Amino acid sequence: MVKDVAEEWEVRSAERPFQGRLTGVSSDEVRMPDGSYARRDYQTHPGSVAVLALDEERRVLLVRQYRHPVRQRLWELPAGVLDVPGENPLHAAQRELFEEAYCKAGHWRVLVDFYTSPGGSDEAVRIFLATELGEAEGERFDAHGEELEIETARVPLAELVELVLAGELHNPTLVSGVLALSAALAGAGPDGLRPADAPWPARPFGA
Structure with missing residues (x-):
């Protein structure tokens, strides 16, 4: 079986x-198979969650914001860092959907898990599929910083797949989520996905 171990x-x-406040840099001396040691420098990261929110018309809810390291304003999925130790990833994803898009969902599944750059970072990401969308309740989140200029849009999934393959969209979470959902819909469908509380070995969590 092909499986990461x-x-x-x-x-x-x-x-x-x-x-830093959330991320750091680790510098390890690691023993190689030939007995020598090599230094490995990498970013340490608490992990992240993202939400592919799909409406009844098979449109995906997107947000767009400025990302300084790449000097671009990118279209992305609602997402956030697991900055509360031990927090349930589903609860974090629900919070991000509320804060970034003032939206809620009635049904949740795990869409895909991945490492953003395993050769240089230990960041793990879990993308949830959220359906049965509706407007959130209560006061809107008080945005600040780069979040003040967040834009939102709903784009058909099929169009997003074309844009990804054309090289027009670059956020790795958006690319991974869009292609994973397209593959899922071509196969067993959303019901074939893992439940929202499925184990996540990369970032173990409690109930």
Whole structure:
């Protein structure tokens, strides 16, 4: 069976030259198969969740915001960092959908899990499929910083697939989510996806 498996090579030394509020940099000396040691520098990250919210017309709810490292305003899925230790990823995803799009969903499934850049970061992302959409209730989230200029749109899934393959959309969570949902719909459909509380070995969580 083709399946990723957990494995950990010997680490002779580990340093943390930088630690920010959420992310840091780890510098490890790792033992190679030939007995030598090599330094591996990588970003440490608490993990993230994202929501592919699909309405009855098979349109995907998108948000657009400025991303300074790449100097672009990108179309993305509602998403956020797991900045509360031990938080249930589903609860975090529901919060992000509310805060970024003032939206709620009646049905949730796990769409796909992935590492953003496993050669240089330990960030793990879980994308949820949210359906049965409706407007949220209560006061809107008080946005600040780059979130003040968030735009929203609903775009047909088929159109998004074409835009991804044409190289017009670049956010990895959006690309992964759109292609994963397209594959799921061509196969067993949403009911064939994992339940919203499915185990996530990369980021274990409680109830």
